[in-house]
Amino acid sequence: MIIRLVMLAEFVAITAALAMPESLQSWVLASFVLATAALVVAIFPSSTSLGLSKLLRPGLVAVLVAPALWMALQAVPMPMGTFGNPIWATASAALNESLAEIVTVDTRATMVSLSQYCAVLAAALLTAVIALDRYRAAQVLHILLSIATIATAMWFRKETTGIAGPDGSTVAVLGVLLSCATAIRALDQLRRHSRPGTIAPAPLPALFAAIIAMIVCLAALLSRANSTAIVSALLGSGILLSVFAIRRWFLGLWGTAGIFATAAIFSIASVTVIPFKTNTDLTIALSTSSQIATERMLQDVAPAGSGAGASAVLLPIYRDVGTDATRERPTAAAAIVIDMGWAFLCGLVIIAMLGACILVRRSLSRAYDYVYPALGAGASIALTILAFADHGILGLGASLLVAALFGLAFAQSLPGAGRDAISAEWKAPSERMAGPAPAPLPKFASSLNAIWPRAALMLLGIALIMQAVWTVPPEWYLGGQSSLSTALSTIAPWPYGISKPVSVAAAREDLSLRGEARSGWDSAPAADEQKTDSPAASKAFARALRSSPLRGDIWLLLAAASKHNLAESSTAAMLKMSWYTAPNELDLLPLRLSIALATDAVLRDFEFRDLIKRDVSIVVTHQPIVSPVLAAAYRSASADGKVYLESLISELDPSYLDKIHARNSRQGSR
Structure with a gap:
C-alpha cells in the first residue's frame, strides 16, 4: 500500500511539472509532493531499504552528491582574489557596505537550482525504490510511457496550432525510447509465453500501446523538423535494438562485436546528418535557434562558472537592444558551462558515457528484464546529444521524467540474486528459489545497510521541504516581494x-x-x-x-x-x-x-x-x-x-x- 501511494505521489509530481508552465509554483508543488513521498518511504519500515543500499554504491553516491556540493560551494564566501565573482566587489562599493565575494552572481538563482536538483534526485531514488521489484518496474515503465506520450501529444497540438510554448523535443525523444523498450519487452513476453503449458500475461495490449505511442512521438519530432532530436531518438533506439538482437539470437562474442560495429557505423552515418555550425562554440554547434547572446556569455565564462541558474540572469545583459530575451534560450550544454564551468560539463559527459557502458554490460548479463538497463543506456546517449541542441533537458518536467527513467534503469540493473532477495516479500515461493541465496551479513553491517538509505531519504525529504518553505515567503524571495511593493508605493x-x-x-x-x-x-x-x-x-x-x-x-x-x-x-x-x-x-x-x-x-x-x-x-x-x-x-x-x-x-x-x-x-x- 505504501509503495502504491509513493508511486502515485511521484507521478503526480511529474505530470504536474509537465502540465504546468515552468514557474516557482510548479516547482514548490513538485517539491512538497516528492518530499512527502521520500519521508513516507523513510519512516515506514520496508524491505526496500536493503535494496537501495545495494544500489547506492560509493561511486554512484559520489556522482549524485557532487553537483549538489558544487552548487552549495558556489554560494559560500570565497577568499579575496580567488574564484569569487568581481560583481560582488563592485556592488559592495556601490552600496557602501562590505559584501563577501562568492562564485555565483545570484544566490537566489543558485539556491533554486540546488532545490530543483534535490527534487530530481528524490524522483530518481523514489523510482529506484519502487522499481526494485520487477512487477512494479513494468508498471513504472507503462506509466512513464503514458506520461511522455500525453505530454508529447499536447506539445504536438500546440505546435500545429501555432501556440508558443516550451520545446518538447526532449520528452518526445524519451517517448520514442520508452515505446521501443515497451515493445521489446512485449515481444519477449510473447516469445517466452508461447511455449506449451504457459499462461500468457496478455502482452498484446502493451505492444499496441507502444506502437501508438511511438507513432505519436515520431510524428511530433518530424513535424518540428529537428534533425538533431530525430537522430538522437534513432541512436538511443539503436542501443535498445542492438541489445535485443544480441539477446534474441545469442550471437556470442563475435556476433556481439558485429552488432556493435554495425551500430557504430550507423551512429556515425546518422551524426553526419546533423547540421553543425562552424566557427562557433561547441556547446551551441547543434542548435538551430539564434544563440548570439549565449555565445557572448560563453566568451566571458569563468573556470568555476557564474553560479547555478546564472545563465537566465545573465542573458538579458548580453542580448541586443530591443530583442526579446525569451526568444533565445541557451542549450543545456551552454547553460551548464556558464553556470558550472567547462570542467563540470566534461565530467558530466564522461559520466554519461561510462554510465551507458555500465548499463549495456549489465543488460547483457541479465537473465530477464534486460530491457530496463538498455533503456537507460539509450537515454544516456540520446540526452547527451540533445544537451548540445536545445534547453529541454533542464526543464523541471523533463528533468523529473529523466530522473524517473534512470531510477528505473539502475534499479533493474542490479544482479539477479540481490534483486530477488530485495523483493522477496512480493515474489512467489517458486521464484524465491531461483538463484543462490545471498550470504548472510554481520548483524551490525546488516543494521547499517537497512538504516542509512532510510536516513538519506529522510534528510533529502526534510531538505526539500525546508528549501520550498524558504523560497516561498515574500521576505526571502528576491529580498522581499512585499517589501518591494510597499517601498515602491x-x-x-x-x-x-x-x-x-x-x-x-x-x-x-x-x-x-x-x-x-x-x-x-x-x-x-x-x-x-x-x-x-x-x-x-x-x-x-x-x-x-x-x-x-x-x-x-x-x-x-x-x-x-x-x-x-x-x-x-x-x-x-x-x-x-x-x-x-x-x-x-x-x-x-x-x-x-x-x-x-x-x-x-x-x-x-x-x-x-x-x-x-x-x-x-x-x-x-x-x-x-x-x-x-x-x-x-x-x-x-x-x-x-x-x-x-x-x-x-x-x-x-x-x-x-x-x-x-x-x-x-x-x-x-x-
Whole structure:
C-alpha cells in the first residue's frame, strides 16, 4: 500500500511539472509532493531499504552528491582574489557596505537550482525504490510511457496550432525510447509465453500501446523538423535494438562485436546528418535557434562558472537592444558551462558515457528484464546529444521524467540474486528459489545497510521541504516581494508623466507593482513625507541586491528612492550599476535618463556622458516609439542637463529637437 501511494505521489509530481508552465509554483508543488513521498518511504519500515543500499554504491553516491556540493560551494564566501565573482566587489562599493565575494552572481538563482536538483534526485531514488521489484518496474515503465506520450501529444497540438510554448523535443525523444523498450519487452513476453503449458500475461495490449505511442512521438519530432532530436531518438533506439538482437539470437562474442560495429557505423552515418555550425562554440554547434547572446556569455565564462541558474540572469545583459530575451534560450550544454564551468560539463559527459557502458554490460548479463538497463543506456546517449541542441533537458518536467527513467534503469540493473532477495516479500515461493541465496551479513553491517538509505531519504525529504518553505515567503524571495511593493508605493511619483514606468521584473509581480505605484501617485503624500519614507524603500531594494547584484531595475529603483537622502556620488554609483547590469532594457530608459540628467554629479562624469549618449541614440535612431521619454527627461533635467541633452539630439537629429520643444510647449500651455 505504501509503495502504491509513493508511486502515485511521484507521478503526480511529474505530470504536474509537465502540465504546468515552468514557474516557482510548479516547482514548490513538485517539491512538497516528492518530499512527502521520500519521508513516507523513510519512516515506514520496508524491505526496500536493503535494496537501495545495494544500489547506492560509493561511486554512484559520489556522482549524485557532487553537483549538489558544487552548487552549495558556489554560494559560500570565497577568499579575496580567488574564484569569487568581481560583481560582488563592485556592488559592495556601490552600496557602501562590505559584501563577501562568492562564485555565483545570484544566490537566489543558485539556491533554486540546488532545490530543483534535490527534487530530481528524490524522483530518481523514489523510482529506484519502487522499481526494485520487477512487477512494479513494468508498471513504472507503462506509466512513464503514458506520461511522455500525453505530454508529447499536447506539445504536438500546440505546435500545429501555432501556440508558443516550451520545446518538447526532449520528452518526445524519451517517448520514442520508452515505446521501443515497451515493445521489446512485449515481444519477449510473447516469445517466452508461447511455449506449451504457459499462461500468457496478455502482452498484446502493451505492444499496441507502444506502437501508438511511438507513432505519436515520431510524428511530433518530424513535424518540428529537428534533425538533431530525430537522430538522437534513432541512436538511443539503436542501443535498445542492438541489445535485443544480441539477446534474441545469442550471437556470442563475435556476433556481439558485429552488432556493435554495425551500430557504430550507423551512429556515425546518422551524426553526419546533423547540421553543425562552424566557427562557433561547441556547446551551441547543434542548435538551430539564434544563440548570439549565449555565445557572448560563453566568451566571458569563468573556470568555476557564474553560479547555478546564472545563465537566465545573465542573458538579458548580453542580448541586443530591443530583442526579446525569451526568444533565445541557451542549450543545456551552454547553460551548464556558464553556470558550472567547462570542467563540470566534461565530467558530466564522461559520466554519461561510462554510465551507458555500465548499463549495456549489465543488460547483457541479465537473465530477464534486460530491457530496463538498455533503456537507460539509450537515454544516456540520446540526452547527451540533445544537451548540445536545445534547453529541454533542464526543464523541471523533463528533468523529473529523466530522473524517473534512470531510477528505473539502475534499479533493474542490479544482479539477479540481490534483486530477488530485495523483493522477496512480493515474489512467489517458486521464484524465491531461483538463484543462490545471498550470504548472510554481520548483524551490525546488516543494521547499517537497512538504516542509512532510510536516513538519506529522510534528510533529502526534510531538505526539500525546508528549501520550498524558504523560497516561498515574500521576505526571502528576491529580498522581499512585499517589501518591494510597499517601498515602491512610497517613492516619489514617476518623473513628469512618464507613460511607461520601470518594470520590476525581478519581483515577478510587474503589474501589481505598477498598480500599487500608480495608486500611490494619485494620492501621493507631501514631498517631506516621501523623503522620510525613502529610507525604508532603500533598505528594501538594498536587501534584494545583496542576493541579486545583477538586477539593473532594482539598482535604478534604489537610486530613485535614495536620491533625496544620499549624496549625488552615491546616486551616480547606483545609476552606473543600473547601466552596466541592464544596458538593453528599454523599460528602464525613462527613469534612468530623468535621474541622470537631473544629477549634476552624473553630468560632470565623462563616462556617464557616454552612457547617456548611448541611451539617447537608442531612442532617437532605433526606438522612436518611446520618443516621449526624451520630452519628459528634458522637463525634469537640470540646466546643465538640458544643455547637454539639446547638444546630443542636435548631433543625432536636429528635427527631433524641434519636436521636443513643441511637445514641451504644449505641456506648458496646459
